Amino acid sequence: MSRRRGIMSDHFKEELAKELGFYDTVQRDGWGGITARDAGNMVKRAVQMAEESLQKDKV
Numbered sequence: 001m002s003r004r005r006g007i008m009s010d011h012f013k014e015e016l017a018k019e020l021g022f023y024d025t026v027q028r029d030g031w032g033g034i035t036a037r038d039a040g041n042m043v044k045r046a047v048q049m050a051e052e053s054l055q056k057d058k059v
Contacts, residue, residue: 008046016042 006013013031017023022038034042 012046013042016045020045 008016014023014026017026017034017038020038020041022034025033025038
């Protein structure tokens with residue numbers, strides 16, 4: 001089975017984890033150590049940031 005390449009860069013994911021408060025878990029346990037809720041919040045925040053960026057581009 002092939003692994004899919006992630007859409008978000010590792011740096012961006014790390015910055016989101018820091019912002020959302022679970023970067024220490026990522027450092028200690030890797031990405032597999034975060035909860036599904038944390039992963040969902042990370043995706044939600046990334047989408048929010050993308051939407052904000054698109055709004056700025058329209059102006």
